[in-house]
Amino acid sequence: MPKFSASIKSKLPKVGTTIFSKMSALAATEKALNLSQGFPDFDCSPALTSLGTKAMNSGMNQYAPMPGLISLREQIAQKTEELYTGVYHPETEITITAGATQAIFTAILATVAENDEVVIFTPAYDCYEPAIDLVGAKAIHIELQGPEYRIDWEQVKKVISQRTRMIIINTPHNPTGTIMSAQDMQKLEKLLHNTDILVLSDEVYEHIIFDGYDHQSVARFPKLAERSFIVSSFGKTYHTTGWKIGYCLAPAELMKEFRKAHQYNVFSVHTPSQQAYSEYLATSNDHLELKEFYQHKRDLFRDSIKSSRFQLGETAGSYFQLLDYSKISEEDDITFAERLTKEFKIASIPTSVFYSRKVDEKVLRFCFAKKDETLLQAAEIINSI
Numbered sequence: 001m002p003k004f005s006a007s008i009k010s011k012l013p014k015v016g017t018t019i020f021s022k023m024s025a026l027a028a029t030e031k032a033l034n035l036s037q038g039f040p041d042f043d044c045s046p047a048l049t050s051l052g053t054k055a056m057n058s059g060m061n062q063y064a065p066m067p068g069l070i071s072l073r074e075q076i077a078q079k080t081e082e083l084y085t086g087v088y089h090p091e092t093e094i095t096i097t098a099g100a101t102q103a104i105f106t107a108i109l110a111t112v113a114e115n116d117e118v119v120i121f122t123p124a125y126d127c128y129e130p131a132i133d134l135v136g137a138k139a140i141h142i143e144l145q146g147p148e149y150r151i152d153w154e155q156v157k158k159v160i161s162q163r164t165r166m167i168i169i170n171t172p173h174n175p176t177g178t179i180m181s182a183q184d185m186q187k188l189e190k191l192l193h194n195t196d197i198l199v200l201s202d203e204v205y206e207h208i209i210f211d212g213y214d215h216q217s218v219a220r221f222p223k224l225a226e227r228s229f230i231v232s233s234f235g236k237t238y239h240t241t242g243w244k245i246g247y248c249l250a251p252a253e254l255m256k257e258f259r260k261a262h263q264y265n266v267f268s269v270h271t272p273s274q275q276a277y278s279e280y281l282a283t284s285n286d287h288l289e290l291k292e293f294y295q296h297k298r299d300l301f302r303d304s305i306k307s308s309r310f311q312l313g314e315t316a317g318s319y320f321q322l323l324d325y326s327k328i329s330e331e332d333d334i335t336f337a338e339r340l341t342k343e344f345k346i347a348s349i350p351t352s353v354f355y356s357r358k359v360d361e362k363v364l365r366f367c368f369a370k371k372d373e374t375l376l377q378a379a380e381i382i383n384s385i
């Protein structure tokens with residue numbers, strides 16, 4: 001291939017390959033245990049894959065309707081109402097997307113304009129800021145302070161202005177494992193009263209929440225929900241991150257704008273997977289069992305590393321555990337994470353990548369969506385560091 005010789009004006013000059021791709025690739029070449037990128041090392045339910053192949057074999061191989069299969073949207077509406085009392089109309093207020101990533105991107109693309117400001121809380125999941133940059137808007141960062149990583153609403157009040165178009169929240173939170181409380185939601189609701197500010201609520205770990213806490217979905221708070229896009233992902237709930245199916249909920253007026261972008265962004269997403277989820281959701285209650293399933297893994301992992309030299313952060317939700325290594329090494333977190341992968345054969349994610357200003361708190365993120373045997377193997381390594 002000849003070399004492109006004209007100059008490229010990058011729209012994302014700060015962006016390289018994501019840390020998830022990098023660390024998973026390093027784990028593979030180093031034959032290290034991969035607790036870096038967040039995905040299960042166990043399979044999804046065979047009933048779900050059977051439904052997927054059944055859909056393909058029965059000819060469901062053409063475009064789905066632009067907003068998604070109505071049967072699946074109906075299942076989502078029912079589940080959202082049962083769990084959170086929020087009522088979303090399947091025809092006009094729910095859209096099936098290519099994972100939560102596309103839902104997030106599309107919500108921003110559809111509603112945030114050049115020079116608008118979008119408030120994000122760092123450490124933040126990595127796809128928010130590039131989407132904000134691509135529409136020419138400006139990310140306003142509020143840094144959450146460890147080890148609690150709680151939102152200080154007074155600080156939020158200080159940064160919002162006429163220029164603020166959107167606030168992005170994420171509960172349970174990646175990478176810290178914190179959750180927002182009902183009081184947090186009420187404070188946000190009050191703060192945004194009488195403003196035009198939209199909320200994008202990333203709730204992909206809605207069913208992975210521990211110690212008896214309930215997920216405080218924006219859908220529980222009608223005054224907040226009326227200005228919000230809520231995104232979720234079947235990948236997290238059904239152990240199918242590779243199917244890349246998620247969804248977005250929003251009031252009809254907002255969803256109308258979302259779909260204007262969605263229809264030219266992807267038009268519609270993988271039909272057989274949507275059919276499989278739709279039939280699966282009709283009969284399974286797996287999402288309700290996920291709390292216990294992952295609490296067992298969280299507890300097993302934490303218990304088996306409690307005497308290591310790492311300090312454990314609290315994980316109230318998500319499938320991530322933060323480990324502080326400040327008593328072990330002074331290396332920066334990227335160097336340390338790479339060294340652990342190469343020398344100790346265990347891969348994690350350095351948390352500095354979740355900040356815009358590289359904040360090195362000497363904390364690594366480990367994913368515990370793994371078989372028990374993998375977690376015990378990981379613990380053995382961690383205890384030897």
Ligand code: PMP
Pocket residue numbers: 038098099100101102125170173174202204232233234235236241244245246
């Ligand atoms: N938001 C958060 C907080 C995530 O952790 C992830 C992926 N792990 C996503 C969004 C993207 O989800 P999906 O894989 O469905 O695109």
Ligand code: GLN
Pocket residue numbers: 018020021036037038039174
């Ligand atoms: N969300 C996953 C994580 O936080 C990664 C998804 C991805 O690789 N883009 O690890």
